[in-house]
Amino acid sequence: MIARLLLLPLIGAWVGVSSTLQEPESTPPDEHAASRALFVQHCASCHGEKGDGKGATDLDRQARSFLDGGFSYGNTPEALFRTLTSGIPGTPMPSFDGALTDDQRRALASYVVTLGPPITHVDEGRTILRVEDRAVVVRGMLPPIADGAQDVVRGLLIGLPGGTTFEYAVDDVRLLGVRRGGFVKRRDWVGRGGQGLLPMGTLLALEPEGTAGFEYLEKPATRRLRSTRVEGPRAVLEYDILQDGAFVRKIVEEVSAKEYTLGAGYSRKVTGYTSVGQEIQAMRKDAVYSEMKVHQFEENRQLVRVLSVHELGPSRFQVTVMERKTRVPEPSRKITKVFTDRWSDDLAAALVEELVW
């Protein structure tokens, strides 16, 4: 049974990395002629027959020269369509909404770009970043990690060799999820920029609200990112914990991918410092997974282990083992997560044995 389990979460495999150059889409000749006719009819009086901005109409500001490539709102097809639709109030550029159909405006938008210099070509294959033997940290906007979640405007991805990606919200430093598979596609490399990243791995662990690495504090706290650091295959986050706006702890968090008997998982090692160089012990008050199915404590004065299972979907469980060493003032606690398709108390016992720290 264990052997079968092993096969399951290894969904890895890089997703479609390609570096082939893409040919710009070509327009069929008759369509081109139709667009040209529209241009001559509707645009040339101001922008000129050649699109050089030298039309017959006398304007208070010269029309843009498409030959030189300058556009007030941008030269993407969407931006040009928008300009054709709305016009630019305050300038002689009118709205063609109504005068031209959506399709005609789209055709014109595509045509006008062809008059100018070539626009920066972004090879889609190159927008896909991969992780080789060194961990990679990427900052950018993250799309909602689950239905009903929000964009994470300040997001951060840690990609580890082997195909595990950790997805964080930077504001308040929270782990949102863990993925296996490809790393990330930089959608912000096209158009005018500002678009979100597209993490490419399969989501294995999900914390839609995000989980702080150091949750159990006496008072509400906020977190502020201080740095990210890469050491070969390892990546480390450093952040401060603030209470009422004042520094209380520095946190060093290191995530790593794990292969357990049950399958692939990850661990999150969190160490707190009250001041530089002085480690402190994290206090764990309770296990807070509301979806918990198995809740097992083993206590031998020194070690507490908490197992929880979080059902991710049909035949998919997230098993969490939490350990705490009492009376020993050394790195606080360790959270280990494992993914499996089934669960039994026997397995729980086996897992606890396997995961002795």
Next chain:
Amino acid sequence: MIALLLSLACVQGSEAEFYAVDYLTPPAGEVLEIGGMDFLSDGRLVVSTRRGQVWIVEEPLAEDPADAKFTLFCEGLWEGLGLDVTDDEIFVLQRGELSKLTDLDGDGVCDRIDTLCNRWGLSGNYHEFAFGLPRDEAGNFYIGLNVSFFEPEWWHGKSSVPYRGWIMRISPDGSIAPVAVGARSPCGLGMNSAGDLFYTDNQGDWMPASPIFHVQEDAFFGHPAGLDWTDEYRATATYASDRIPPPRAAQRANAALWLPYKWSRSPGNLVPDETGGRFGPFEDQLFVAELTNGMVLRCDLEQVRGEYQGAVFLFRQKIGSVARVAFAPDGTLFCGMTNRGWGGLPPADGLARVRWRGGVPMEMASVDLLQDGFEIEFTRPVAADCELTPSNFVLTDYDYDYWWEYGSPERDTRTLEVTRAELSADRKSVLVHANDLRAARCARMVLKDVVAEGGLPLLHDEFNYTINQLPEGDATTEHIAKVVPPPPAKDSDEEGWLRLTYGDATELWEFEGWQLCDVELARDDPARFETKPGVNALVNDRSDSPSDYVSKARLGDGTYQVGFLLPKGGDSGLLIQGTYEVRITDSQPTSEMDTDHCGAIAGLRPPLRNAYAGSGIWHELQVDFQAARFDAAGNKVENARFLEVRLDGQLIHENVELEGSTNGEPEAPLGPFVVRGARTPVAIGNLRFKPTRDRAREDRETPGDWGEWTDVFDGDSLDGWSISDDGTWEVDYGAIIGTGKASHLFSPRGDYADVDIRAEVKISDGGNSGLYFRVAEGPGWPRGYEAQINSSYPDPQKTGSLYSIAPIAVQLVGPDTWFDYHVTCRDVEAGTHILIRVNGVPITDVIDPDRRHRTGHIALQQHHEGSVIEVRKLLAREPAK
């Protein structure tokens, strides 16, 4: 080698003779979209890109540009539109944070990224670029935060999170503070040789052309969006960006330079020439990146009355889409290019070098403003055989509109007479005198036929000088970008409508068994409603036999609108004029549509399409209606029509002629607005009516025998009018505008008795005013009748009220919305008859038996400071002789 450089350069005429341009070869397969540049102490160049990469370039000054070697130092950043190297520490401004990049193990690759500061707002909008990154002597960083562009009106930049539209300072310890506000797209920041901070903005809304501003603490540069984050606006919970002209318009900082549109559409950063002469004869002048037009401009600023202003010249064209400029230690000007998504002159990306080739071009080295002209200093003596007279100088000037729309044309262009040209003894400078040089204008001078010794022509023959102030005389408070009229009222959703249930849902209606509440379908029985306290719906559940909901007003041609929500099996209807019914039923989308289908004309015709989405969902039904026409004898001569009926915006009937009533009620020119309530529970809301205006008919139907309309306000001036108390009444853009402290404005004539008055009126949010008639001039609250003007001021008497005699509580017209006020006042047997119509619909019709006021002025009220009343037409007519 010079030949090689020349062959690589994109040369244009003689600029290339003096300044060579060549291009570094990017690493194979890479596209360098440059956003930041600086140099390490060993001469290596560091660049950040829009793709979130940082490259280190070895041998950036190699004779053969192909010898420059690129190494990827860091990737995974979110853009990098600013970069600084200080003490060999590399700082990069990302969209979301200012970071320090460190190579811990010396392998040439960044290992640690320290987040110095990330505390500024990002909403996720694509346009929220962060630009940088100059530092001052104390090590403070300066950044500019773009406003956001939301569709469809992208040209109206927004600041939905703090501090978009601001210039910010980040101290070395990471704390951040706002410096100045009013930026639009502050793509380029930089300091001059004196250490003063400047930024460039991109022309667009509130930026008539691309400016260069001197950034001073608390300055306001003109774009209002960011003002919402000032303490003042946070406290008021209103939006500065909604005000036209914006608050602080009169306190705007003057741009040190307005770059003419023909030269600049998207400026980037600027750098001073501190090369000690290694870049030519322009020591300490500023060089500005210009992206769209693909060139570098040169600026010569001076201080006049303590503020920067000066001249801009073309410098080196045809480089490519230059977003960033930086001087290398040897005096080479590096140009970083990018235009992805925006467009601009090719090349679209990469690195160019501009190198001085050693010769001195014939240029205007500097231009200084005189009280009546300019002193122009040349880089070389003017040729001995080249006599300069006024005809060598063509001088024009112009200003701009300061407005909400995209950029401004040059306005009010004048040609100024050049009266004298005095060449200095060394022939290197000339004093050009002109008539009527003015402050708050931009001057443009073109020099003709100016030649240096040896026949060298002037390389660039034109400068544009921004004259905020003249050196002497009284300083002006005017700006070059002049405040202009607010935009013409849009065909907004609000204008022309009467909100018949807004603010008081029942005042204008007759009914039994309805209540104002919030509503949803009962969970256990979707055929029933569950209500709770609220104001979002009118529901007919207060009686076992509720009535229809019937307007008191009798209405005619116009657009009728009602929101409705039905329970399962619900059955209601909209009865226009109480006689023509559009069915409101919980019909099934799959069933064959009949004349009881939701949207059907009762008994006559099913809707063109099913637009009803089901029970428990709010829908909006809108009927554009033309009433039946009758002759003088009361015989119908033309049938009524549904010109257009829409359900949730979908057209369900078009031009349907109604041969008669659908329910047997008699047809008439006017009738009530009725929603059925007797059949099943129904929830309705937002009942509105937009009358089709027919002023001639309105005049005919006005009681009394009246003469011709005449202007009380001529659209031009308040000559003859008098102002009480300490009031502020102005005419602007053809409208009377009352602001400031409480005051009244009295018409020139004070002998109006019977009078019919029409006005077009707009009142601000929270404002209060009134149209007085038969009023006596005097301080304080004057004596006379007052037709109230109040949309959202707390006084319960709203627009349509005859103040204190006939109050109206419903808020018929929203604030900031033009409406027609028509007030008729005449003595009749029973007293003084006063009829008040709003957008042509009679709202108040009373007789004052006491005849309180007999004759007097027509007057307008300014009720309190903060209120703004605008009246753009004011007409009156008196009884026909």
